[in-house]
Amino acid sequence: MSRLTDLIASVKAKDPTLGADLDKEFKALSARLPFGLNFERHRPEAVELPLRTVRRGDKVRILPPRKTNDKGDQRLWSVTAINKSKGKASLKLINADAPEQKDVALEDLVVVAEFKDKIYPGLVSTGSVRRSDTKPAHTVINGENYHVLKALTFTHRGKIDVIYIDPPYNTGAKDWKYNNNYVERDDQYRHSKWLAMMERRLLIAKELLKPEESVLIVTIDEKEYLRLGMLLEQIFPEARIQMVTSLINPKGVARGQDFYRVDEYIYFVFFGSAAVTKLNDPMILTGKKNDNVDKTPKATAKKVRWGNLLRSGTDAKRSDRKHQFYPVFIDKVTGQLHSIGEPLLPVTANRNSVKAPDGTVAIWPIRKDGTEGRWQVGNVRLRELFGKGYASVGRFNGGDRVSFSYLTDNIIEQIDTGAISIINRDENGVVILAYTEEKESIENPKTMWNKTSHSASEYGTSLLRQFLPGRTFPFPKSLYAVEDTLKFFVARKPEATVLDFFSGSGTTAHAVMRINRQLGGRRQCISVTNNEVSPNEQENLLKAGYRPGDEEWEKLGICDHVTKPRIEAAITGKTPEGDDVKGNYKFTDEFPMSEGFEENAEFFTLTYEAKEAVNHNLAFKQIAPLLWLRAGAVGSRINNLSKRGWDVTETYGILSDIDQATPFVQCINEAENLRIVYIVTDDDRRFQAITRRLPKNVEPVRLYEAYLTNFSFANGE
Numbered sequence: 216m217s218r219l220t221d222l223i224a225s226v227k228a229k230d231p232t233l234g235a236d237l238d239k240e241f242k243a244l245s246a247r248l249p250f251g252l253n254f255e256r257h258r259p260e261a262v263e264l265p266l267r268t269v270r271r272g273d274k275v276r277i278l279p280p281r282k283t284n285d286k287g288d289q290r291l292w293s294v295t296a297i298n299k300s301k302g303k304a305s306l307k308l309i310n311a312d313a314p315e316q317k318d319v320a321l322e323d324l325v326v327v328a329e330f331k332d333k334i335y336p337g338l339v340s341t342g343s344v345r346r347s348d349t350k351p352a353h354t355v356i357n358g359e360n361y362h363v364l365k366a367l368t369f370t371h372r373g374k375i376d377v378i379y380i381d382p383p384y385n386t387g388a389k390d391w392k393y394n395n396n397y398v399e400r401d402d403q404y405r406h407s408k409w410l411a412m413m414e415r416r417l418l419i420a421k422e423l424l425k426p427e428e429s430v431l432i433v434t435i436d437e438k439e440y441l442r443l444g445m446l447l448e449q450i451f452p453e454a455r456i457q458m459v460t461s462l463i464n465p466k467g468v469a470r471g472q473d474f475y476r477v478d479e480y481i482y483f484v485f486f487g488s489a490a491v492t493k494l495n496d497p498m499i500l501t502g503k504k505n506d507n508v509d510k511t512p513k514a515t516a517k518k519v520r521w522g523n524l525l526r527s528g529t530d531a532k533r534s535d536r537k538h539q540f541y542p543v544f545i546d547k548v549t550g551q552l553h554s555i556g557e558p559l560l561p562v563t564a565n566r567n568s569v570k571a572p573d574g575t576v577a578i579w580p581i582r583k584d585g586t587e588g589r590w591q592v593g594n595v596r597l598r599e600l601f602g603k604g605y606a607s608v609g610r611f612n613g614g615d616r617v618s619f620s621y622l623t624d625n626i627i628e629q630i631d632t633g634a635i636s637i638i639n640r641d642e643n644g645v646v647i648l649a650y651t652e653e654k655e656s657i658e659n660p661k662t663m664w665n666k667t668s669h670s671a672s673e674y675g676t677s678l679l680r681q682f683l684p685g686r687t688f689p690f691p692k693s694l695y696a697v698e699d700t701l702k703f704f705v706a707r708k709p710e711a712t713v714l715d716f717f718s719g720s721g722t723t724a725h726a727v728m729r730i731n732r733q734l735g736g737r738r739q740c741i742s743v744t745n746n747e748v749s750p751n752e753q754e755n756l757l758k759a760g761y762r763p764g765d766e767e768w769e770k771l772g773i774c775d776h777v778t779k780p781r782i783e784a785a786i787t788g789k790t791p792e793g794d795d796v797k798g799n800y801k802f803t804d805e806f807p808m809s810e811g812f813e814e815n816a817e818f819f820t821l822t823y824e825a826k827e828a829v830n831h832n833l834a835f836k837q838i839a840p841l842l843w844l845r846a847g848a849v850g851s852r853i854n855n856l857s858k859r860g861w862d863v864t865e866t867y868g869i870l871s872d873i874d875q876a877t878p879f880v881q882c883i884n885e886a887e888n889l890r891i892v893y894i895v896t897d898d899d900r901r902f903q904a905i906t907r908r909l910p911k912n913v914e915p916v917r918l919y920e921a922y923l924t925n926f927s928f929a930n931g932e
């Protein structure tokens with residue numbers, strides 16, 4: 216095999232014992248990863264949890280005195296007893312050669328979770344914004360992302376379509392912390408700490424992605440792109456990997472005596488059948504004459520067919536889809552759309568009981584034979600279609616029959632891919648469409664991007680300032696860059712779930728909302744970020760005598776100070792001070808930022824629960840958001856166990872008293888759109904018996920068994 220094996224063979228011939236020993240050592244050495252990335256894993260990684268109340272059995276650190284900036288005692292102690300009246304805890308040193316014990320004031324302790332420890336996560340709600348009755352909520356979770364990812368294995372295992380992350384680039388300029396300490400330029404373990412941090416998170420992220428079709432997108436710059444590329448190859452040997460070079464700062468940043476840096480890199484890791492959607496955008500201006508040629512696709516004579524909004528044929532009765540029986544109000548003078556009403560429920564309700572707004576007439580879905588029918592889409596979707604010029608009103612002759620046309624998903628998909636072009640709009644804003652003439656005019660996206668809209672300073676930093684005047688965040692991405700990047704994977708997936716677990720200022724969620732508005736759809740984004748303050752702020756706060764966990768400290772943290780308010784401002788169109796956001800969106804879908812989006816968001820902070828409390832139903836309030844998230848984060852949430860023993864919302868139900876199974880199952884069987892049923896019981900036989908009575912399309916989950924098993928068997932690091 217090699218010169219070395221030949222030599223060992225000859226030693227073996229002369230001295231079998233020495234030869235065998237040498238052979239053993241050689242095999243041990245060559246069994247190590249010969250190629251690829253070898254790095255120190257830096258176990259254990261740990262995180263301090265300043266918001267967590269100290270409990271008996273916890274691991275804690277003793278904090279340095281207030282108004283000091285030193286690291287303090289880094290050793291870990293175990294809490295053996297708590298004396299609440301004295302405000303003290305008795306501690307025992309962990310992993311000590313010589314046993315050591317002491318009593319310390321509770322307020323000088325911080326709970327520490329080592330990543331190898333099992334955790335039982337929960338969420339507490341810290342606010343919400345609602346502008347849509349039907350869309351799922353984007354969620355923002357304040358927490359250590361390693362633990363939030365673990366929590367998501369209960370709610371989103373194999374359910375994520377796209378992960379987009381922009382991790383700390385490991386510049387050496389205090390841009391991230393490992394085990395609570397900034398990693399600085401002269402740290403000799405700087406790269407291996409970064410790799411260890413990334414590897415741990417990517418391994419859990421892998422469990423969340425849809426194996427059959429999903430994408431992981433990671434942005435990076437020259438400091439770590441080589442190591443990251445190898446790490447991705449090692450963690451995801453089954454995936455296809457591509458790297459795009461992206462111009463983000465045409466002026467460039469000096470790099471000593473080297474070339475000025477103008478770009479960064481984006482890794483795309485494709486799983487299963489994931490593919491880049493052709494959106495007729497090459498992403499690169501090549502400088503060829505062709506760049507400035509009008510690329511507007513030429514139209515063919517073939518006509519684009521619109522759908523009739525009134526359902527005909529099968530399933531066309533009012534009772535077949537009770538939510539799709541609602542009035543559309545037409546202005547009596549102009550014959551144009553005035554507004555779209557709400558579904559008339561229950562199915563037996565009389566439509567004549569609905570009063571049309573003054574000056575309008577109500578048009579109902581009435582079939583040719585005069586019976587009550589239904590529209591093809593729900594009222595919220597129809598509003599979206601009209602809003603985008605994708606629906607139109609037919610001739611109005613004063614009566615209560617008007618026909619409406621709308622674009623089906625199939626046609627909208629062809630607009631998105633460029634196969635159909637919007638060549639104009641009529642006076643009501645309705646699109647005029649034509650099939651695109653030449654197939655060649657569809658431009659394939661390339662691996663080098665140089666769009667001006669991707670400038671991080673203008674459309675990242677400055678744009679963020681428009682939403683949050685006076686607040687700063689280091690290096691947000693250009694909103695339009697994230698939007699373009701995501702569109703390649705979610706344009707044809709109106710229900711996609713996107714996850715960003717280094718979400719920083721919340722650009723990814725903002726981009727998902729823009730995509731929903733442009734293409735229609737109910738895509739949702741889960742944003743995870745911790746509540747770190749900047750290094751400067753940290754120094755000032757410490758000097759002023761504050762510690763993490765104090766209100767003054769936490770309110771300046773990224774999640775509370777930037778991420779949540781930015782997403783709220785994007786949705787409402789108002790700054791945190793209540794002023795209209797100034798300026799318009801640019802490039803695609805230009806409109807005033809103050810219009811906001813018809814979207815919802817829910818804000819949470821990660822909590823750490825005790826296993827016994829969960830088992831005894833005492834942590835329900837904190838588990839409740841996880842149950843809602845698992846059911847799709849849509850509609851209302853069951854926050855408390857109801858006295859009658861069960862509860863049902865739009866998408867899920869909870870049975871907490873199995874003696875109430877009969878009314879519960881009856882309600883479940885009548886409900887539409889239900890996805891999950893949670894049944895709280897220790898009795899497997901009764902659980903099975905109830906699940907047999909549930910509809911086939913509803914997933915039964917046993918509590919707290921499913922939850923506890925998920926986290927008890929979750930891999931430690």
Ligand SMILES: C[S@@+](CC[C@H](N)C(=O)[O-])C[C@H]1O[C@@H](n2cnc3c(N)ncnc32)[C@H](O)[C@@H]1O
Nearest residue numbers: 359360381691692717718719720721722744745
């Ligand atoms: C480079 S920024 C992301 C910027 C983002 N793409 C934007 O456009 O605003 C990375 C973010 O990840 C957060 N972060 C770093 N380590 C984390 C961890 N272990 N858990 C949660 N968040 C973390 C940092 O606080 C920082 O806000």
